[in-house]
Amino acid sequence: MFAYGSLMWDPGFAHAEHAPARIYGFHRRFCVYSHLYRGTPERPGLVLGLDRGGSCHGLALRIPRSELPAVLDYLWRREMLTRVYHPRLIAARLDRGRAVPALAFVVNRAHRQYAGGLTPVQTAALVLQGHGGRGPCRDYLGNTLRHLSDLGLADRGLSRLESLVEGLCAGRLETPTLPPPPPPEPVVLNASSLNWANRQAAPAGK
Numbered sequence: 001m002f003a004y005g006s007l008m009w010d011p012g013f014a015h016a017e018h019a020p021a022r023i024y025g026f027h028r029r030f031c032v033y034s035h036l037y038r039g040t041p042e043r044p045g046l047v048l049g050l051d052r053g054g055s056c057h058g059l060a061l062r063i064p065r066s067e068l069p070a071v072l073d074y075l076w077r078r079e080m081l082t083r084v085y086h087p088r089l090i091a092a093r094l095d096r097g098r099a100v101p102a103l104a105f106v107v108n109r110a111h112r113q114y115a116g117g118l119t120p121v122q123t124a125a126l127v128l129q130g131h132g133g134r135g136p137c138r139d140y141l142g143n144t145l146r147h148l149s150d151l152g153l154a155d156r157g158l159s160r161l162e163s164l165v166e167g168l169c170a171g172r173l174e175t176p177t178l179p180p181p182p183p184p185e186p187v188v189l190n191a192s193s194l195n196w197a198n199r200q201a202a203p204a205g206k
Contacts, residue, residue, distance in 0.1 A: 001075075002092050002102040004028045004058035005048035006140065009147045012078065013071045015061040020151055021092040026106060027054035028155060030123055030141070032084055033113040035184040038130045038137040044181045045130015045137035046115060046123065048144070049085065049107030057153045060092045060102050072103075079105050082185035084113045112182040121176045124164035138165060 002023055003011060030046040039045030050056060063071050079085055085105035092102040107114055118126070130137030145158055167173040 001061040001063060001071075002058055002090060002104040003061055004050065004056055004104070005144055006134075007061070008059050009143060011061060013063070013074055014067065016064050017062045018059050019094050020057065020153065021060035021094050021100075021102065022055055022057050023050075023090050023092050023102070023104065024055045026050040026052060026056055026090070026104070027157070028056045028058070028144075029107075029116075029157065030127060030161065031107055031114060031116045031118075033115050033126075033182055034130060034132055034137070035113075036081070036132055036187075037134040038132045038140055039126075040132060041181070041184045043129050043131070044126065045132060046126045047137075047140065049114075050104055051107050051109075051116060057148065057151075057155070058092075059151070060094060060100060075103075081187045082111075082113060083188060084108055084111045084185070111185070113185055118179075119176065120161065121164055121168070121173060122178055124161055124168055124173075125176055125178060127161065128165050128168050141165065 001007070002021060005028070027050070028048055029051045030048055031051050032047045032049045034045045034047045035041045038047050080087070084107065086108050088104055088106050089101045090104045091099040093099050109116065127137045127141055141158065141162055145155065145162060148155055164173065168175060
């Protein structure tokens with residue numbers, strides 16, 4: 001499993017070991033409207049997604065094979081409630097360059113929760129206003145940066161975003177006009193990882 005946000009410090013499942021890792025072709029970004037975890041339908045916040053381009057530092061979590069079905073079901077209930085992510089197997093590079101296949105949640109750019117068209121200041125304003133079932137969006141940003149720092153890693157994009165949030169909070173920046181929020185996506189309560197897992201295990205050509 002490749003963890004790049006809250007799964008780094010609050011995975012919610014046991015894992016055999018973890019190690020710093022880096023993936024290529026995607027970067028970490030606050031690009032997903034949140035109506036549940038970090039916002040409400042009336043005042044949405046944002047959560048992280050992997051968006052195309054660049055690279056991303058995070059954690060590779062090794063899940064024991066015996067625990068894999070239960071962990072995948074948990075992850076689907078946590079991350080795939082509105083199908084805003086595409087689950088993908090991506091090569092995660094560990095120290096010394098060794099690559100391992102890792103499950104990663106890549107944002108679905110065609111989904112109405114995708115917030116890739118926001119300006120940096122609009123993104124900061126949504127981070128500042130968002131507060132949902134898992135707490136303030138601003139705490140989510142701060143926790144991500146602190147955990148990366150603990151690992152000796154940095155994310156310049158998130159550091160710039162934190163500066164913008166601080167500027168809005170202190171009144172140094174003008175609060176931007178926000179676009180109308182998208183309507184909440186129906187929650188898929190029976191979201192299951194079984195079909196995805198079966199596709200990954202299918203022999204080539206099937």
